[in-house]
Amino acid sequence: MSKKHSVVIVGGGIVGATAGCALAQAGIAVTLIDAHNPAREWPADPVDIRVSALTRASQNILQAVGAWPAMEQRGIGPYDHMHVWDASSAGTLDFDAADTEFTALGHLVENRVTLASLWDRLESLPTASIVCPAKVADLQIASDSAKVVLEDGQILTAELVIAADGRDSVLRQMAGIQTTGWEYKQDGLVATISTEKSHQFTAWQRFLPEGPLAFLPLKNGQCSIVWTLSHQTAQDYLSLSDEDFLQQLEQASDGVMGKILAVGPRGAFPLRFQYANQYSADHFVLIGDAAHAMHPLAGQGANAGLLDAAAIAELIINAQQANRPLGSHKLVRQYERWRKGDNLAMMNSMDMINKMYTAQNEVSRQLRGTGMSWVNHNAWLKNHFNRYAMGLRDDLPTLASTETNA
Numbered sequence: 292m293s294k295k296h297s298v299v300i301v302g303g304g305i306v307g308a309t310a311g312c313a314l315a316q317a318g319i320a321v322t323l324i325d326a327h328n329p330a331r332e333w334p335a336d337p338v339d340i341r342v343s344a345l346t347r348a349s350q351n352i353l354q355a356v357g358a359w360p361a362m363e364q365r366g367i368g369p370y371d372h373m374h375v376w377d378a379s380s381a382g383t384l385d386f387d388a389a390d391t392e393f394t395a396l397g398h399l400v401e402n403r404v405t406l407a408s409l410w411d412r413l414e415s416l417p418t419a420s421i422v423c424p425a426k427v428a429d430l431q432i433a434s435d436s437a438k439v440v441l442e443d444g445q446i447l448t449a450e451l452v453i454a455a456d457g458r459d460s461v462l463r464q465m466a467g468i469q470t471t472g473w474e475y476k477q478d479g480l481v482a483t484i485s486t487e488k489s490h491q492f493t494a495w496q497r498f499l500p501e502g503p504l505a506f507l508p509l510k511n512g513q514c515s516i517v518w519t520l521s522h523q524t525a526q527d528y529l530s531l532s533d534e535d536f537l538q539q540l541e542q543a544s545d546g547v548m549g550k551i552l553a554v555g556p557r558g559a560f561p562l563r564f565q566y567a568n569q570y571s572a573d574h575f576v577l578i579g580d581a582a583h584a585m586h587p588l589a590g591q592g593a594n595a596g597l598l599d600a601a602a603i604a605e606l607i608i609n610a611q612q613a614n615r616p617l618g619s620h621k622l623v624r625q626y627e628r629w630r631k632g633d634n635l636a637m638m639n640s641m642d643m644i645n646k647m648y649t650a651q652n653e654v655s656r657q658l659r660g661t662g663m664s665w666v667n668h669n670a671w672l673k674n675h676f677n678r679y680a681m682g683l684r685d686d687l688p689t690l691a692s693t694e695t696n697a
């Protein structure tokens with residue numbers, strides 16, 4: 292049996308669930324499909340190994356869709372300083388919230404906190420429906436609508452289908468959209484650690500020959516690490532005993548956190564540069580990792596996806612208010628033009644930084660050292676980089692640019 296929906300979102304990760312909340316709170320009938328129901332409760336310890344640095348722009352979006360208060364209640368960790376240094380040169384960079392109009396540069400939040408808060412919010416909105424657990428078996432795009440066929444045979448017909456099903460998006464393949472990119476042959480090794488020295492609410496990042504090592508300050512005083520390593524080294528480090536792993540980590544840390552006392556479970560994620568050649572087809576768009584996967588060295592993947600979610604929601608809400616179709620060619624192309632260039636610029640910046648810092652010849656080392664010192668002493672440039680990293684740039688969706696708290 293086929294039921295007509297205004298918008299169907301496939302994928303209820305951080306990005307898809309945010310789009311769902313934005314649409315449903317504007318009174319649009321939206322159905323979200325996901326293969327898994329996220330956890331809503333968990334023991335306080337250990338911390339989720341998946342943690343994201345969320346920018347000011349993302350905070351605005353999550354506040355505007357009504358998820359931020361529940362995230363605050365579940366626990367978020369602000370950071371007000373960022374210190375970046377290069378293991379192979381004298382280059383250092385510092386960013387401080389005191390140089391901005393905000394009290395924090397951003398927040399470190401466990402992914403499970405963001406997800407649970409978004410799903411709770413979505414369930415409270417009368418025009419939202421959730422189909423879960425459910426997997427998509429087929430996508431059929433027609434001239435006036437798109438149909439999502441579930442594995443149990445259910446068919447959902449919508450004016451617009453939004454694919455938010457992650458970087459290996461099945462919907463993207465079903466829509467015949469190709470991708471461009473490559474595997475970095477690097478993994479992001481993640482874990483939660485306890486340290487002798489306080490993290491001082493600072494995000495620390497040391498660039499090493501294999502990739503950056505970040506210590507991200509958590510609310511409970513621990514740090515989440517994201518350590519970019521060659522695929523082989525990451526696999527080797529996963530199989531080390533805790534004691535041997537801590538020794539490697541302490542060596543790589545330059546002693547910045549003092550003695551590293553304990554490590555929780557470890558995980559490693561293969562890194563990829565990938566963008567969808569198109570973000571849209573008629574009655575169909577891609578958002579989040581389904582549209583773009585980028586190097587996590589500046590923690591921008593989910594932040595970029597939240598801007599996609601806010602942008603497509605704004606276009607749909609405007610169309611609904613003006614009584615225009617929600618899945619028109621014009622609307623999906625407008626979304627693509629709005630978001631593709633911004634995402635590509637961010638992805639290319641991350642890629643360039645990764646290449647710049649893994650190059651170990653003398654010229655590259657000197658250039659890095661001089662370049663970092665130069666930027667560090669140039670208040671205008673630093674402010675520009677800082678605002679860019681906080682997601683505060685031109686042409687933001689309204690949900691991202693509306694300040695709802697200090």
Ligand SMILES: Cc1cc2nc3c(=O)[nH]c(=O)nc-3n(C[C@H](O)[C@H](O)[C@H](O)COP(=O)(O)OP(=O)(O)OC[C@H]3O[C@@H](n4cnc5c(N)ncnc54)[C@H](O)[C@@H]3O)c2cc1C
Pocket residue numbers: 301302303304305306307324325326327342343344345425426427455456457458461479480481517560578579580581587589590591592593594595596
């Ligand atoms: C090591 C590491 C550190 C990172 N740190 C940061 C950071 O600090 N800040 C930041 O902004 N980003 C960070 N990122 C990137 C960030 O994790 C991703 O960009 C973000 O999680 C993508 O969210 P998404 O909702 O687009 O996709 P996903 O989180 O992949 O969600 C996809 C959803 O779709 C569902 N799904 C998939 N297929 C189907 C199907 N066929 N049918 C039904 N449902 C389906 C899945 O169950 C899932 O819920 C990091 C990434 C890595 C690897």
